[in-house]
Amino acid sequence: MRTMKGFSIIVATDEERGIGKANRIPWNISGDMKHFKDITTATYADGCKNVVIMGRKTWESLPASFRPLPGRLNVVVSANLSYELPVGVMRCGSLQGAIDLYCGEREGSFGEVFVIGGAAVYAEAIKHICCKKIFRTVINGKFGCDTFFPEIPDYFRECTRSEIYKDKKLTYYFVELISDRISK
Numbered sequence: 001m002r003t004m005k006g007f008s009i010i011v012a013t014d015e016e017r018g019i020g021k022a023n024r025i026p027w028n029i030s031g032d033m034k035h036f037k038d039i040t041t042a043t044y045a046d047g048c049k050n051v052v053i054m055g056r057k058t059w060e061s062l063p064a065s066f067r068p069l070p071g072r073l074n075v076v077v078s079a080n081l082s083y084e085l086p087v088g089v090m091r092c093g094s095l096q097g098a099i100d101l102y103c104g105e106r107e108g109s110f111g112e113v114f115v116i117g118g119a120a121v122y123a124e125a126i127k128h129i130c131c132k133k134i135f136r137t138v139i140n141g142k143f144g145c146d147t148f149f150p151e152i153p154d155y156f157r158e159c160t161r162s163e164i165y166k167d168k169k170l171t172y173y174f175v176e177l178i179s180d181r182i183s184k
Helices: 030-041 056-061 095-102 119-127
Strands: 007-014 018-020 050-055 072-077 090-092 113-115 131-139 156-161 165-167 170-179
Touching: 007 030, 007 119, 018 119, 030 050, 030 131, 030 165, 030 170, 050 056, 050 095, 050 119, 056 072, 072 095, 090 095, 095 113, 095 119, 113 119, 119 131
Parallel strands: 007 113, 007 131, 050 072, 050 113, 072 090
Antiparallel strands: 007 018, 131 170, 156 170, 165 170
């Protein structure tokens, strides 16, 4: 039987678990963007890139100047076999296919694996047995979102919470949750 290493989810939400409005992030918080970049690019093995897995809509919502996300292997989940992506960006037909490919025990091939959105991909990922951690930024306030992060299952336990930060008029904090269902 092939063993699988776990993956993490990284997400920013408002108080109502909102993550987007009209296929855009409804806030612009430089501290959160730095946190996202720091978490998803930090590697613990020389020469390995981390993997970021996202749905097609999330890929399309990234500003063109940030596509692909630099310093990471970008993987787009799309069942459309003819969906065109730039050279170096991988396409998988399903989240499970991406997990099978990038979470398999291939020593030294890849660093950490992160699911970065959107709603449908998060909903599938959060229930997956290999989902080991959630890095969540909570933005205080309600933003009239039309896209939401799923309810966080009871088997995730908060392990760290940051102080409250302020960016312009917005306040936010970082939370890390770890799953009781997978060993580190």
